[in-house]
Amino acid sequence: MNRFGYTTLTVAAALAAAVWTAPARAADSDVSYEVVDGYTIREPLTDTPGDPVMGRKWAINRKLGNCLSCHQMPIPEEQFHGETGPALYGVADVYDEGELRLRIVDPKVLNPHSMMPSFYKVEGLNRVMKGFQDKPILSAQQVEDIVAYMMTLRDTSKKSQ
Numbered sequence: 001m002n003r004f005g006y007t008t009l010t011v012a013a014a015l016a017a018a019v020w021t022a023p024a025r026a027a028d029s030d031v032s033y034e035v036v037d038g039y040t041i042r043e044p045l046t047d048t049p050g051d052p053v054m055g056r057k058w059a060i061n062r063k064l065g066n067c068l069s070c071h072q073m074p075i076p077e078e079q080f081h082g083e084t085g086p087a088l089y090g091v092a093d094v095y096d097e098g099e100l101r102l103r104i105v106d107p108k109v110l111n112p113h114s115m116m117p118s119f120y121k122v123e124g125l126n127r128v129m130k131g132f133q134d135k136p137i138l139s140a141q142q143v144e145d146i147v148a149y150m151m152t153l154r155d156t157s158k159k160s161q
């Protein structure tokens with residue numbers, strides 16, 4: 001990438017840092033969140049900050065996040081990385097925490113035709129597997145853990161993290 005590309009990324013990261021907002025609350029059992037201006041969920045879903053180490057585990061877990069089935073990520077010990085979605089290397093250089101949270105909670109707000117599941121949404125889901133009709137795929141804490149892990153994906157190079 002040329003030095004202009006690099007500068008653009010740096011500016012984007014600085015802007016992202018500028019709109020970051022302070023933590024708030026929400027009970028784990030409630031599926032409630034506020035989408036602000038159609039592009040971000042600024043307030044964390046839980047009081048307990050996300051744990052990036054756990055988030056990496058949920059992202060790998062084939063029954064929970066299963067993010068690897070569609071995304072390449074810096075997780076070299078796993079063999080198969082799908083390519084349905086964009087690679088997530090350096091994704092925190094592009095999006096801030098709130099934007100990443102919305103992309104996991106309900107990507108269909110941004111793209112109604114998205115192939116990506118809405119991981120923390122209940123209403124309006126169709127063709128949901130039996131037993132999953134009334135619950136989100138991930139708990140609020142798992143979403144926060146994954147957001148925390150995504151926030152560690154800072155480098156656009158493909159080295160392992």
Ligand code: HEC
Pocket residue numbers: 059064065066067068069070071084085086087088091094100103104107111113114115116117119146150
């Ligand atoms: C069934 C495939 C699929 C799965 C599973 C999936 N995604 Fe996605 N994801 C996509 C697609 C496709 C996009 C591109 C945007 C769109 O179509 O909504 C995307 C976009 C994204 C983006 C925005 C990336 C960018 O550069 O714009 C992030 C962040 C993301 N996904 C994170 C995750 C995480 C974290 C998980 C696991 C919890 C996950 N995805 C699971 C298909 C998937």
